[in-house]
Amino acid sequence: MSQSFDYSVVDGVLAELGTGESAVISILQHIQEHYRYLPREIFPYLSKKLGVSQARIYSVATFYENFALEPKGKFVIKVCDGTACHVRKSVPILERLRKELGLTEKKRTTDDLGFTVETVSCLGACGLAPVLTVNDKVYPGMTPDKAAALIEELKGEL
Amino acid sequence: MVKQEFLTIDGIPVAIEGEKNILELIRKVGIKLPTFCYHSELSIYGACRMCMVETPRGMEAACSTPPKAGMDIRTNTERLRKYRKMILELLLANHCRDCTTCGNNGSCKLQDLAMRFGIDRVRFPNTAAEPKLDESSVSIVRDQNKCILCGDCVRMCNEVQNVGAIDFAHRGAKMTISTAFEVPIAESPCVGCGQCAAVCPTGAIVVKNDTARVWALLDDPDVKVTAQIAPAVRVGLGKEMGMEPGENAIGKLVAALKHMGFDEVYDTSTGADLTVLEESNELLRRLEEGEHDWPLFTSCCPAWVQFCEKNYPELMGNVSTCKSPMEMFAAVIRENNRTAGRRKAVHVAIMPCTAKKFEAARSEFCSGEGQDVEYVLTTQELIRMVKESGVVFSELVPEAVDMPFAYKTGAGVIFGVTGGVTEAVLRRLASDKSATALKTLAFQGVRGLEGVKETTVPYGERNLRIAIVSGLGNASALIERIRGGEHYDFVEVMACPNGCISGGGQPFAHAEEQAERSEGLYKADQVSRIKRSEENPLMMELYGGLLKGKVHELLHVEYPLAKGAE
Numbered sequence: 001m002s003q004s005f006d007y008s009v010v011d012g013v014l015a016e017l018g019t020g021e022s023a024v025i026s027i028l029q030h031i032q033e034h035y036r037y038l039p040r041e042i043f044p045y046l047s048k049k050l051g052v053s054q055a056r057i058y059s060v061a062t063f064y065e066n067f068a069l070e071p072k073g074k075f076v077i078k079v080c081d082g083t084a085c086h087v088r089k090s091v092p093i094l095e096r097l098r099k100e101l102g103l104t105e106k107k108r109t110t111d112d113l114g115f116t117v118e119t120v121s122c123l124g125a126c127g128l129a130p131v132l133t134v135n136d137k138v139y140p141g142m143t144p145d146k147a148a149a150l151i152e153e154l155k156g157e158l
Numbered sequence: 159m160v161k162q163e164f165l166t167i168d169g170i171p172v173a174i175e176g177e178k179n180i181l182e183l184i185r186k187v188g189i190k191l192p193t194f195c196y197h198s199e200l201s202i203y204g205a206c207r208m209c210m211v212e213t214p215r216g217m218e219a220a221c222s223t224p225p226k227a228g229m230d231i232r233t234n235t236e237r238l239r240k241y242r243k244m245i246l247e248l249l250l251a252n253h254c255r256d257c258t259t260c261g262n263n264g265s266c267k268l269q270d271l272a273m274r275f276g277i278d279r280v281r282f283p284n285t286a287a288e289p290k291l292d293e294s295s296v297s298i299v300r301d302q303n304k305c306i307l308c309g310d311c312v313r314m315c316n317e318v319q320n321v322g323a324i325d326f327a328h329r330g331a332k333m334t335i336s337t338a339f340e341v342p343i344a345e346s347p348c349v350g351c352g353q354c355a356a357v358c359p360t361g362a363i364v365v366k367n368d369t370a371r372v373w374a375l376l377d378d379p380d381v382k383v384t385a386q387i388a389p390a391v392r393v394g395l396g397k398e399m400g401m402e403p404g405e406n407a408i409g410k411l412v413a414a415l416k417h418m419g420f421d422e423v424y425d426t427s428t429g430a431d432l433t434v435l436e437e438s439n440e441l442l443r444r445l446e447e448g449e450h451d452w453p454l455f456t457s458c459c460p461a462w463v464q465f466c467e468k469n470y471p472e473l474m475g476n477v478s479t480c481k482s483p484m485e486m487f488a489a490v491i492r493e494n495n496r497t498a499g500r501r502k503a504v505h506v507a508i509m510p511c512t513a514k515k516f517e518a519a520r521s522e523f524c525s526g527e528g529q530d531v532e533y534v535l536t537t538q539e540l541i542r543m544v545k546e547s548g549v550v551f552s553e554l555v556p557e558a559v560d561m562p563f564a565y566k567t568g569a570g571v572i573f574g575v576t577g578g579v580t581e582a583v584l585r586r587l588a589s590d591k592s593a594t595a596l597k598t599l600a601f602q603g604v605r606g607l608e609g610v611k612e613t614t615v616p617y618g619e620r621n622l623r624i625a626i627v628s629g630l631g632n633a634s635a636l637i638e639r640i641r642g643g644e645h646y647d648f649v650e651v652m653a654c655p656n657g658c659i660s661g662g663g664q665p666f667a668h669a670e671e672q673a674e675r676s677e678g679l680y681k682a683d684q685v686s687r688i689k690r691s692e693e694n695p696l697m698m699e700l701y702g703g704l705l706k707g708k709v710h711e712l713l714h715v716e717y718p719l720a721k722g723a724e
Binding site for chain 1 (some may be wrong): 235246316321323324326327328329336337338345346347
């Protein structure tokens, strides 16, 4: 267990949700809400508190696409690539975002931890296609240029 | 009277007698329904779909369908045969198919079923990636490319052993069996018990193969190679060596080892006698000291010791300071070689156990001359070497073990089965040394293949509370109970369910064969002339000679976490 890691956030989550094995998904969600990803240090700690093996928690964390094991940027941009957004040209938006930020399909987060760009299968806002979200705020009717302008704007807020 | 209920299997009426699922019923009537993911001691997973049967309701997995009166089950229809072949073909599609070079060649369920169902081609391109071996552990080797994701290892590691080193990771086509964060298995909570390898139906987890190293030793004329054979090995050879299940093959084993080039062969039961004497003394000393909150835990099983170190470091002070029989004996043999000024001598232990490989490599069991036990060969590896040597095992003429360590007792032999250590210690402690007392002891709850046994034995003024557990999950549960306030004086722990007879290094055996192995050891005890360790003439000789002033140095160990733990 890490000596330097501050477990007070995790303790707070456990105080709220309990230490039952069945609570593991909600616990991970709450922890991720705080850190924007699941820090590795929490695994041995949770394992001990919940009485569930680290391998099993890792199993849950890798099963769900929503959980991240790598740190994410301050702004998490989710580009919808569901059917409606895809046919309304979401891919060029994605490519432009990656180009502007120097990211690829593999490298999703900028080195300064400013931005993370990922795709989602559907945001459920097909009427607004093509759509993306920044930290869950929805930006409808996007184009590559609008996306580039958005990045510039957000860079000012870093 | 309860009315007998029936169902029909392939048109034959079969009585339902409390079976958990129709798979057990079908197998009971002699039909070998294929499975990968079904083990009666593990939870039902229903993943492999090989045991599908047809009922009027449609297709059902036999393993997860409880029997109901009047069911009409078909186990062998055209549709089922087609499906089973398809499943096999798909499993083989991304499976490494280098059977000839696989560690499990000949004992692989996938190979066996592919043969049984006549899979003569695989129509799909082979998508198996380059093999990525995890050889970090001294006990086992993992090869992801041979994994069929049946989950047997995961359930064994979690449910039975409560170790939780591995689990499924990722999903869909990317799913693998993995440690947390995919660290090498040696850096995980793994304790090397090898039960995952025992249940793995393919070569995805196999016992680490040290046979080549031992052959090299045997070929070296300048090295004297001695061996010791653990109790459980002699009853674990089975049909692979042309033996009946549980048949005691100690004499033939000695002969085979001699033929292969071992200079001297001994029986670990002799080492076990040393353990009985030392452990009894330790228990007596504790009893004299008065009430301890925690019991004295046995220390023969290296997987248990490592499990305790990793999960209950605070309890290490309660684990016996006795070395395991293997290490006690190895230290004595080393000392004997040293005093005799022999040429370079190396010691090899034949064990039912994968964790012993780890134990042998521990720094606590190394001297200036190297490891006390240079190599540990599991029963599986020994079988491989015997086959390689060309010896027809079943036709060998039995030989006796060598002097000067030729004496052993029945108490030492029963170490190989759960409860054996306890029974041997109780024989030592009993004040009544009559044959009747010996027999009574056998019926006091120490024998039998239950995972948890408890007994209370009078000793002097008081009663000794004793627990015997096998399977690390049972050990964890017992520790929780002791934390909750239950008191025991002595606890025997064996990591593998049923003890060493079912060790991870033994050839895989179903419950019936495991019972035969247990029976085999008790029979060996029964025909032993000496049944109590303290009556072994060699013990008196050793304590009066070689061990004089060296008992602590040679027979005891201080594990790092034990210091000041209690």
